[in-house]
Amino acid sequence: MQSLLIIVGVGVGVAVIVFMSALLSGLQSNLIKRTLSSQAHIALLPPEEVARPQVAAENTALRLQKQAQRLRSIDQWQQLRDRLQNWPEIAALSPVASGPAFAVRGDANKAISLVGIEPERYNRVISLADRLTTGELRVGSGEAVIGIELAKDLGADVGDKLRIATADGSDETLTITGLFDLGNKAVNARNIYVGLRTAQTLLGLVGGVSNIDLALHDLDQAEALAQRITGETGLIADSWMRTNAQFVTALTSQRVSSNVIRFFVGLSVAFGIASVLVVSVIQRSKEIGILRAMGATQGQMLRIFLLQGGIVGFLGSLLGSALAWFFLALWRLMAVNPDGTPLFVIGVEPSLVFIAAGGASLVGILAALLPARRAAALDPVVAIRG
Amino acid sequence: MADPVLQLSAIRKSYGSGETESEILHGINLRLEKGEFAALIGPSGSGKSTLLNLIGLLDRPSSGQLFIDTQETGLLDDTHLTRLRGQRIGFVFQHHHLIPAFTAQENVAMPLLVARGHPDAAMFLKAGELLDQVGLADRKQYLANRLSGGQQQRVAIARALAMDPSLVLADEPTGNLDTHAADEVFKLLRTVNRQLQTTFLIVTHDPRLAKRCDRIIELVDGQIVADAPNTPDA
Ligand SMILES: Nc1ncnc2c1ncn2[C@@H]1O[C@H](COP(=O)(O)OP(=O)(O)O)[C@@H](O)[C@H]1O
Ligand SMILES: [Mg+2]
Numbered sequence: 001m002q003s004l005l006i007i008v009g010v011g012v013g014v015a016v017i018v019f020m021s022a023l024l025s026g027l028q029s030n031l032i033k034r035t036l037s038s039q040a041h042i043a044l045l046p047p048e049e050v051a052r053p054q055v056a057a058e059n060t061a062l063r064l065q066k067q068a069q070r071l072r073s074i075d076q077w078q079q080l081r082d083r084l085q086n087w088p089e090i091a092a093l094s095p096v097a098s099g100p101a102f103a104v105r106g107d108a109n110k111a112i113s114l115v116g117i118e119p120e121r122y123n124r125v126i127s128l129a130d131r132l133t134t135g136e137l138r139v140g141s142g143e144a145v146i147g148i149e150l151a152k153d154l155g156a157d158v159g160d161k162l163r164i165a166t167a168d169g170s171d172e173t174l175t176i177t178g179l180f181d182l183g184n185k186a187v188n189a190r191n192i193y194v195g196l197r198t199a200q201t202l203l204g205l206v207g208g209v210s211n212i213d214l215a216l217h218d219l220d221q222a223e224a225l226a227q228r229i230t231g232e233t234g235l236i237a238d239s240w241m242r243t244n245a246q247f248v249t250a251l252t253s254q255r256v257s258s259n260v261i262r263f264f265v266g267l268s269v270a271f272g273i274a275s276v277l278v279v280s281v282i283q284r285s286k287e288i289g290i291l292r293a294m295g296a297t298q299g300q301m302l303r304i305f306l307l308q309g310g311i312v313g314f315l316g317s318l319l320g321s322a323l324a325w326f327f328l329a330l331w332r333l334m335a336v337n338p339d340g341t342p343l344f345v346i347g348v349e350p351s352l353v354f355i356a357a358g359g360a361s362l363v364g365i366l367a368a369l370l371p372a373r374r375a376a377a378l379d380p381v382v383a384i385r386g
Numbered sequence: 387m388a389d390p391v392l393q394l395s396a397i398r399k400s401y402g403s404g405e406t407e408s409e410i411l412h413g414i415n416l417r418l419e420k421g422e423f424a425a426l427i428g429p430s431g432s433g434k435s436t437l438l439n440l441i442g443l444l445d446r447p448s449s450g451q452l453f454i455d456t457q458e459t460g461l462l463d464d465t466h467l468t469r470l471r472g473q474r475i476g477f478v479f480q481h482h483h484l485i486p487a488f489t490a491q492e493n494v495a496m497p498l499l500v501a502r503g504h505p506d507a508a509m510f511l512k513a514g515e516l517l518d519q520v521g522l523a524d525r526k527q528y529l530a531n532r533l534s535g536g537q538q539q540r541v542a543i544a545r546a547l548a549m550d551p552s553l554v555l556a557d558e559p560t561g562n563l564d565t566h567a568a569d570e571v572f573k574l575l576r577t578v579n580r581q582l583q584t585t586f587l588i589v590t591h592d593p594r595l596a597k598r599c600d601r602i603i604e605l606v607d608g609q610i611v612a613d614a615p616n617t618p619d620a
Contacts, residue, residue, distance in 0.1 A: 384479060
């Protein structure tokens, strides 16, 4: 009866941990996915030409303007591309020629980011093709794909024409072949995707690229890898973690606070198991005494109670995993957007259940340590007489 | 003469330490041969249970030597002492101390399980045979707490015999039973003694039961004051 209650107690604790972990990792991976939907894991840029002098604050805008006008290409980017392509950490890589420009249509004139891409390659870094709301990802000569916000601002749609002008006077008229929604309003309002060649011409970067975008197999490696690339090539490598430092900090502190909660839930589970076992050692002291009289060694008594703790933890974790699964199913039913689609995807990874089962068994055994030692140390004479 | 099953020489036992130290047993010498059926009598508080606990290796003497089957026990560590106890000695207590959640058969198999560490069919077979012997053939699958006091004590006797011990120690085995049940249990001990040649040392208050043993040892204030053979009346 007691064992049953404590197993339920352990189960609830494990359920909280599993549910919370699943929710959190679902939430976080969803947030990361959204953030990275319009952003490369690492962007490689040409190195600074000279050490930047300390510039007074009021000159900052001017300085940026100047830099923007003098786009530089990455030296020997083809060799670099071929070299990095062989790195096992890198999943995909896409050279990009991008720079500031203006989109003009009728009276409307918008500052935009012109992004010249090789669509197949680029699509492996940022899945643009999946994000099209209309049209297709076609950026041949004279063609462009623009964001839905920009389309709205300009009153343009697929099939309409658009004039792109740069600050140094080049311009070209392009036909809109598709509209995208990358889930980021600023990007949807700024980016215009064109063919690499088109962008090179417009931006005065003939044959060159302004940056190389990378996608990695393991997101968390981005900063480490970025530093390695900088070390080996001298290029500036901006990882998504650096460009989203605040966001990453928020994720980390979220994880830390959830670890704290997990720790304390685990602790209270451990105390629960321990207290039940202490009571059970006292209640069963006669039986322990008689087992000792029959030849059960101290080691055997110790193992019996450790095992009991482990079993309670293990069964509790099974119950807890089932409960967590139930809560998550419930959550999926409740947490939906007005249109019925899920807020975000959460799944329980089998590994989480294994970890919970292993962890709870271990906690059970640790919690049983003290009562088990008491049981082993029990004087059989006293136990039997008592 | 064959080797004794049990030999005590100059056994002393004190409890407490310093000013509160008090000696309960003052130099006990005792020898039990194979197949003996001896009663240990004496007034309450004379040290009978203390002596039995020492003989049963549940406790260690303060001084003196104790041999079980010629094995000197003073130098054994706790684990070896426990193993020796499990293998050579069976206990029957006043309160049977069965495990209530287990059946009669499981209780009897318990010492075998403890010794081997894992259950097997042979140990339940053996437990079943022992229950046949003590007259509980039809109660094997009963939970221990659903048996009467006398039946429980018979299960405890079967359990004490599970490891084929050379010595069975019984501390007031009938003290908790009515006259009829006490008589039955005592007869059972006697029968086992005759059939298996198991040595018995039985602590009892009851002079009528003591008179049915082959030898009567009397303990008073921690000393053996009388130790004589006895011819049972019946
Ligand atoms: N663990 C102990 N600590 C201190 N004194 C004890 C302990 N066990 C027994 N005694 C004392 O030893 C004496 C003998 O006890 P016991 O062997 O139980 O006697 P009997 O079984 O003959 O009635 C008693 O005075 C008892 O109080
Ligand atoms: Mg006594």
